[in-house]
Amino acid sequence: MTWLPFNRGLEKARFIERPNRFILHVQLQTGEITRAHLPDPGRLKELLTPGRSLWLEPASDSNRKTRWTAVLCETEDEKPLVSLQTTLANHLVGQALKERVLNEFKDWRLVRREYKxxxxxxxxxxxxxxxxxxxLLEVKSVTLAENGKGRFPDAVTARGTKHVEELTALAKNGEWRTAILFVAQRSDSTSIEPAADIDPIFAARLREAKEGGVLLFGRRTELSTAGIKLGEPCPVHPFPTESRH
Known part of the structure; x- marks a missing residue:
């Protein structure tokens, strides 16, 4: 299955605080305290707790204000690793579509990325x-999980809701086939469901999408400090059967 290596060696660090959505304060193993860019703007409050281990990639641009980019984070029980790069999901799926290795789309050929x-x-x-x-296929990166269930989103997403609404409308008019692929950027998610307690509007729109003909798929990933691999399919449950407490 599709594999994307991390291009540069990763440096282990300790999370200190998050002063804003895209900046972390971290402590390197040398003891130096520095700043790192965070590519994932989600809440990540279950992951980014003081003292949690992170893995950083050195910036390719020596003129950038932050010398590091946060790539991975450990979970509370120190396994599995979770990706902090939301764009990796798109890169993985794009490569897998190009390689024709996704059974969900075995009868479909990739034409182009980013289609308006x-x-x-x-x-x-x-x-x-x-x-x-x-x-039309939209990919969503899932980093939040509870009790083996991947949950999306981890913060209110007006943009994500808009995409779902538009895909539903296009599916209903019959001119397009539409689909959403949720990629759990962690290996401990056996299913994926909407986080209705975080964003009830997105959850409602996802249920409407399912009823309106939008295809919903899920995939796991396998992560290490060497890279990320697209894993096995996992079901998407837009109508969760179990209540959360």
Missing amino acids: VGASRFDFLMKHETLSEQM
Whole structure:
């Protein structure tokens, strides 16, 4: 299955605080306290707790204000690792579509990335191999998990809700096939569901999407300090059967 290595060696560090959405204060193993860029703007409050171990990648641009980028974070029980790079999900899926290794889309061919329809831009445009049908695919990165269930989003997402609404409308008018692929950037998620307690509007729109013909898929990943690998499929449950306490 598709594998993306981390390009530069990772440095272990300790999380201190998060002064804003995109900056972390961390302590390197040398004892130096410095700043690191955080690519994931989500809440991440379950992951970013004082003293938690992070893995950092050195910045490729020597002129950048932050010398490091946060790549991985350990979980509370020190396993598994969780990716802090939301864009990795798109890179993984794009490569897998190119390699034709996703059974969910075995009859579909990748046409291009970043395809605009109306006022929105969707992650991937695909064409059916034998039918005159096109599909729009949107990828969502999942980093929050509880009791083996991946949960999305971990913060209110007006943009994500808008994408779901538009995919539903396009599916209903019959001109497009539409799909959402949730990628759990951690290996301990056996299923994925909407986090209705965090963003009830997104959860409601996802249920409407399922009923309106939008295809919902999930995938796990396997992470190490060497890279990330796209894992096995996992089900998406837009109608959770168990109540959370």
